[in-house]
Amino acid sequence: MVRRSFWLKIVSALVLFGAWQVAGMIPVSYAFPTFLESMSALARMAADGTLFTAYLETLRPLVVGVAISAFLGIGLGLWIGLSSRFDWLFSPIFIVMQAAPLAALIPLLVMAYGIGLTSKVFVVCIMAMPVIVLNTAGAVRNTPASLKEMGRSFLASDPEIIVKIIVPAASPVIFSGLRLGVSAGFIGAVLAELKITPTGVGDIITYSRSIADYPAMYAAIFSIILLAVLFLNLLERLEVYLFEGNVRGYASD
Amino acid sequence: MIVFGYRLPAMSSLILWALVWEIVGRLGLTFFVPPLSEVVVTLFSVIGTAPFLKALSETAQAFAAGVLAAVLIGIPVGILMGKSRLVDELLLPWVNMFLSAPLTALVPVLMVLFGFGMKSIIITTTLFAIWIIILNARAGVLQINRSLVEMARCYGANPFQAFYKIYFWAALPEILGGVRIGVIRAVKGVIIGQLLISIVGFGALFELYANNFLMAHFWAVLIVLFAMAFTVSELLAYLERRVSYYAASR
Amino acid sequence: EAAGKIKIALAETPSDELAAFFVALDRAKANGLDYEWTAFSDEELAIQAVLSGQMDIGFGTPYAAMQRSKAPIRIVFQLSKLKFFPVTSKKYGKLEDLNGEPIMLHSRGGGTDSIANVIEEKMNIKFGDRSYVPGSSNRVAALMAGQTDATIIDLSNKNKVMKIAGDKFNVLPMFEVEASDEALFANLDWIKNNEEDVNIFVSALLSVWQDMTEDPSIISRETDPNGPIGQLPPEILGNLDEFYAAAVQGGLYDPDGGGLKAAQADFDWYARAGQLEGDPSTLKVEDFWYLAPLEQASR
Amino acid sequence: MVMPQIKEVVDVPGAQEADNAVVARGISKTYGSVEALKNLTLEFPRGQLTSLLGPSGCGKTTLLKIIAGLLQPTAGEVEVNGKPVTGPGSDRAFVFQDFALLPWANVLRNAAFGLELRGVAKSEREAIAEKYIAEVGLKGFEKAYPHELSGGMRQRVGLARALAVDADVLLMDEPFSAVDEQTRRKFQEDLLNLVKHENKTFIFVTHSIEEAVYVSDQIAILLPRPSRVSEIIRPADLRHKNVDNIRRDPEYLDIVDSIWASLRSYVE
Amino acid sequence: MVMPQIKEVVDVPGAQEADNAVVARGISKTYGSVEALKNLTLEFPRGQLTSLLGPSGCGKTTLLKIIAGLLQPTAGEVEVNGKPVTGPGSDRAFVFQDFALLPWANVLRNAAFGLELRGVAKSEREAIAEKYIAEVGLKGFEKAYPHELSGGMRQRVGLARALAVDADVLLMDEPFSAVDEQTRRKFQEDLLNLVKHENKTFIFVTHSIEEAVYVSDQIAILLPRPSRVSEIIRPADLRHKNVDNIRRDPEYLDIVDSIWASLRSYVE
Numbered sequence A: 001m002v003r004r005s006f007w008l009k010i011v012s013a014l015v016l017f018g019a020w021q022v023a024g025m026i027p028v029s030y031a032f033p034t035f036l037e038s039m040s041a042l043a044r045m046a047a048d049g050t051l052f053t054a055y056l057e058t059l060r061p062l063v064v065g066v067a068i069s070a071f072l073g074i075g076l077g078l079w080i081g082l083s084s085r086f087d088w089l090f091s092p093i094f095i096v097m098q099a100a101p102l103a104a105l106i107p108l109l110v111m112a113y114g115i116g117l118t119s120k121v122f123v124v125c126i127m128a129m130p131v132i133v134l135n136t137a138g139a140v141r142n143t144p145a146s147l148k149e150m151g152r153s154f155l156a157s158d159p160e161i162i163v164k165i166i167v168p169a170a171s172p173v174i175f176s177g178l179r180l181g182v183s184a185g186f187i188g189a190v191l192a193e194l195k196i197t198p199t200g201v202g203d204i205i206t207y208s209r210s211i212a213d214y215p216a217m218y219a220a221i222f223s224i225i226l227l228a229v230l231f232l233n234l235l236e237r238l239e240v241y242l243f244e245g246n247v248r249g250y251a252s253d
Numbered sequence B: 001m002i003v004f005g006y007r008l009p010a011m012s013s014l015i016l017w018a019l020v021w022e023i024v025g026r027l028g029l030t031f032f033v034p035p036l037s038e039v040v041v042t043l044f045s046v047i048g049t050a051p052f053l054k055a056l057s058e059t060a061q062a063f064a065a066g067v068l069a070a071v072l073i074g075i076p077v078g079i080l081m082g083k084s085r086l087v088d089e090l091l092l093p094w095v096n097m098f099l100s101a102p103l104t105a106l107v108p109v110l111m112v113l114f115g116f117g118m119k120s121i122i123i124t125t126t127l128f129a130i131w132i133i134i135l136n137a138r139a140g141v142l143q144i145n146r147s148l149v150e151m152a153r154c155y156g157a158n159p160f161q162a163f164y165k166i167y168f169w170a171a172l173p174e175i176l177g178g179v180r181i182g183v184i185r186a187v188k189g190v191i192i193g194q195l196l197i198s199i200v201g202f203g204a205l206f207e208l209y210a211n212n213f214l215m216a217h218f219w220a221v222l223i224v225l226f227a228m229a230f231t232v233s234e235l236l237a238y239l240e241r242r243v244s245y246y247a248a249s250r
Numbered sequence C: 001e002a003a004g005k006i007k008i009a010l011a012e013t014p015s016d017e018l019a020a021f022f023v024a025l026d027r028a029k030a031n032g033l034d035y036e037w038t039a040f041s042d043e044e045l046a047i048q049a050v051l052s053g054q055m056d057i058g059f060g061t062p063y064a065a066m067q068r069s070k071a072p073i074r075i076v077f078q079l080s081k082l083k084f085f086p087v088t089s090k091k092y093g094k095l096e097d098l099n100g101e102p103i104m105l106h107s108r109g110g111g112t113d114s115i116a117n118v119i120e121e122k123m124n125i126k127f128g129d130r131s132y133v134p135g136s137s138n139r140v141a142a143l144m145a146g147q148t149d150a151t152i153i154d155l156s157n158k159n160k161v162m163k164i165a166g167d168k169f170n171v172l173p174m175f176e177v178e179a180s181d182e183a184l185f186a187n188l189d190w191i192k193n194n195e196e197d198v199n200i201f202v203s204a205l206l207s208v209w210q211d212m213t214e215d216p217s218i219i220s221r222e223t224d225p226n227g228p229i230g231q232l233p234p235e236i237l238g239n240l241d242e243f244y245a246a247a248v249q250g251g252l253y254d255p256d257g258g259g260l261k262a263a264q265a266d267f268d269w270y271a272r273a274g275q276l277e278g279d280p281s282t283l284k285v286e287d288f289w290y291l292a293p294l295e296q297a298s299r
Numbered sequence D, E: 001m002v003m004p005q006i007k008e009v010v011d012v013p014g015a016q017e018a019d020n021a022v023v024a025r026g027i028s029k030t031y032g033s034v035e036a037l038k039n040l041t042l043e044f045p046r047g048q049l050t051s052l053l054g055p056s057g058c059g060k061t062t063l064l065k066i067i068a069g070l071l072q073p074t075a076g077e078v079e080v081n082g083k084p085v086t087g088p089g090s091d092r093a094f095v096f097q098d099f100a101l102l103p104w105a106n107v108l109r110n111a112a113f114g115l116e117l118r119g120v121a122k123s124e125r126e127a128i129a130e131k132y133i134a135e136v137g138l139k140g141f142e143k144a145y146p147h148e149l150s151g152g153m154r155q156r157v158g159l160a161r162a163l164a165v166d167a168d169v170l171l172m173d174e175p176f177s178a179v180d181e182q183t184r185r186k187f188q189e190d191l192l193n194l195v196k197h198e199n200k201t202f203i204f205v206t207h208s209i210e211e212a213v214y215v216s217d218q219i220a221i222l223l224p225r226p227s228r229v230s231e232i233i234r235p236a237d238l239r240h241k242n243v244d245n246i247r248r249d250p251e252y253l254d255i256v257d258s259i260w261a262s263l264r265s266y267v268e
């Protein structure tokens, strides 16, 4: 089974990259390079270090923003989930924020917070936080009552109930919120680099585009998607590591 | 929250926040935040104008088409993935990847592949919405009570009947949840598409107002958008609550 | 196909700066040009759109794309010149003061970046850190918020800043620049297949550019109140006359539509700016410009 | 409430061998590496109730599903009314251990669902369903949804659905496991009534020895995995005895004890 | 397997009134408009097993939770060892009807969880938990997670957790509901063993009349909502009889029948 799914992955990747290569060779457009051209551009940029300096730049707001969103988001989510008063006060804000097309807010952020790290971190946070907060709060509210009761009957204190029962019970939903949040954070970081100041990978994308070096542009896009996927896999590992028992098999097996 | 024995409606705190906004605006701390009252006045002056209506119809069209495509493709694909292990193994890694990939980075590629007009914006919208719809439909089908399926077979259901009499309904709570999140993401997608691809619709208005420091206009359009996204998502949340009676007892 | 609408790729949303262009479009329409337009968020996208054949005619200065890609793109009309203004806080009085100082520009490889390169070369100075913020208005905001002390912005934003807070900022004296900021370009094959449309279009542009030099207020008078410019908020429309008067005075628009003279200036400029490779004198005009429509219109 | 029966005929084991509604021959079933059933042969006489009794996980549900045509046996074959089984058929109806009601449909639609799938017209199938809903004692609940019913009531909806399709053979997987003891007793009595009045064949899975002895014509005791039939017990017809006294009837108790003795060896 | 007891003392009703581990006095409980319990008074003698028997939804779980201190009664009070109950205490341990295991923790941590919350050191509490895990027959499953266990096994983990904290009073809410009949019988025998050897007080909820009669010192029969105690039955000590024969003991059967008679009136 493991082997089959592995081979399926390989085959589907080959099909996709093959289609890319063919589309580039036709070509679909003068601005659409082939897969191999893009990969050699990627290798070139990796070899001369451009890519790494760029990622150093991109990852800063991303990591800071995601870290802030994760801590603040989970904290706020716990709070909102535990207290009906804070729920009343704050959850509408996050619901509105989640529904809001924040991309439109970016020019305002630039005006308010300038073009530095702050406003980029802000963009990442604004994108990532609502889903983390709302997922956490929902999961906390939905902690099975019988587990909480069990904790109380075995004399758990309130902090113990939060740490030993509510948080682990909510962890799958919290992690899925984190996953969506991190992915939104990536979107935010790229958006910030495309719309606020072109630095890091956003700079490679816009600069390559302005000098019509399309393979480099596609390589940069490819690399950021790859990075996002790797990052999320890491997050999944972390979840498995922290809450081993949460991993159940296929329901259908 | 309950105050003096009276239950405050869930969204009523927004009134409080509107008040905070008004006060911050009146204090004149920054010209980026005009008082809410001014924004509302601007809103009414803008709302009937031709550019606004044009933007509204452009945005609404792209949004509706994008969401429709996401729903019509996403739900059957999700159900199929939940039913068939082979399809699931083939597609799941990609769905997960696209769910978490920074789609904004893909937008330039879309422009090349699908052109610069409405089509790309619609596809961007669809791409923002579809993955979560697929995943939720799949999850809904995976947790389906297997004996419901067996029951249907046992009483002679053909695959088509099983699909629309059992799978769809059994997965409906998850599907609706997915559509709700998908719709919210689609609003972001349509605006990002309008800002990064061709500047049309509300994206164009935002760009214009921001460039010319027309803050009250800017917030007015933003409020309209908030309201639209919020209404659609609450509408779906309402539908979700309608089926929640059986969500817990499947 | 040739009989259909021509598709125009704008590099920004319609606003005051595009009013003259839309007046020209209206005149062209009266002469039988059928068109539709799409606004892109920046010039690179407009170039890409023309490169890939999804748009017929675009806005921008695609020298790099012309040299690098195999696509036969040619410029037919210079829309505006690179009239940008170094605006600084009172800390600096002349360009030389900026030696080693940080400066805020539009984007790497963009127009303001090339201006900065040329300033460095001509003044024999070296800027410090360059930071990039797309959009003149955003750079104005950054300037006013004190996040930068020096930037390069366009004419209308320069006027805005100096009107709001002229006492806090200096406009540094600059040498004249004749190179193009925005030009109209298209695929050569397409141009040849649609010679007539291109001629109508270029003639209309040229006539507006010439009339405007005589009397800038024709732009506001000829603007169609139901067109994309006429529908702008009154806050913007009210400034049209002022803007065009200043623009004409500042030499933003070439009443001859560029042509040979502009091509030479561009080669010189963009080679210095690093967007064109090779010696400017060896570059051939016909590889970058298609002059026939302009010549025909000037006749 | 079923009144005491004055039927004095005593079943002679083997007397009805001639007419079997269902015959399972040499059934084996393996799931991957798990061998659930191994060469199991069993006959189900027409018009009688056969119970399957055995330790948890021994393959009772598996056997039932093979008979229903929901699972393919690895080896062996099942005949229903003399014809080999290849898939689900209208001659068999299943009562699911977990009810398998459509939570989004009301009682009436659920009870009529088997007929709906067979393409019976709406008015007709609802008339039939209503009749069986009344028969299982749910008159007045036609418009209720499953989540508004207690476990026992849901079970009865599943029963009504199976009865409504009027199949020859009823396959019941622990049908009373979800109801409380008091209600369960009532159901057992209703079941005895059904067996008596309708010429249907019942195959019944249960964990309760008492229940099996009380309701069955024949009890098949299954060994733990891989399962074969270890013993077939045909309780003498206890139905002529007073229901209220049956639990202290020595004959009944003897059978319970002998089954218990043969099962307890598997409990460590 | 419990060997036949040769203890001939017969319980005289009321003989142990003097020493009650738990006393519930005048308990009422309403949930919103639902009146679950109404003025219920009941005494639980120390070292004995008291069963609560009654129709589904009559308030048995509610009563147990009030005794555990998890719910506040609307009126009335509960005393444990003479002291009024104000909240959960270390003198009581609860076995939950729905198991309430931590799905992210393995069997060992689950069984030790009560001790973990009491601050017992890791090595010590795991040693204790291991002992009780073995006692409920789960040796070898210490590292398994709840979702890898069958229902009956999960229930046993909950049992081990409650036993591990060594409380005076054990509150057991349908503790054997998920295990199959054969295993259940073994557990009943184990439970009898526990009651005999440890001086603990058991409060036991069940739906099975036979089970209640078999394991209890005293059976409280509850009326449907709003619940009061309708009857208290003290089965004569049946433990001196041979376990294998108890199910045909007339004394046992009399009690079962009398309970059945008083309960069946609530089954429509």
Ligand SMILES: Nc1ncnc2c1ncn2[C@@H]1O[C@H](COP(=O)(O)OP(=O)(O)OP(=O)(O)O)[C@@H](O)[C@H]1O
Residues within 6 Å of the ligand: A253, D031, D032, D034, D036, D055, D056, D057, D058, D059, D060, D061, D062, D063, D225
């Ligand atoms: N889909 C499956 N895949 C793998 N093994 C299975 C599957 N279904 C059942 N089994 C295994 O086959 C054996 C028989 O299962 P079955 O459900 O028939 O038991 P049962 O007798 O009905 O048990 P119970 O009394 O607990 O309902 C079990 O050991 C089980 O683990």
Ligand SMILES: Nc1ncnc2c1ncn2[C@@H]1O[C@H](COP(=O)(O)OP(=O)(O)OP(=O)(O)O)[C@@H](O)[C@H]1O
Residues within 6 Å of the ligand: E031, E032, E034, E036, E055, E056, E057, E058, E059, E060, E061, E062, E063, E225
């Ligand atoms: N949290 C609650 N809110 C409202 N009503 C409740 C709540 N918990 C229990 N009830 C009601 O109180 C009554 C008693 O419930 P309880 O769970 O104590 O019954 P029970 O005797 O344990 O039933 P069962 O045998 O089915 O477990 C029921 O009618 C139930 O509907």
Ligand SMILES: [Mg+2]
Residues within 6 Å of the ligand: D060, D061, D062, D173
């Ligand atoms: Mg089974």
Ligand SMILES: [Mg+2]
Residues within 6 Å of the ligand: E060, E061, E062, E097, E173
């Ligand atoms: Mg209960």
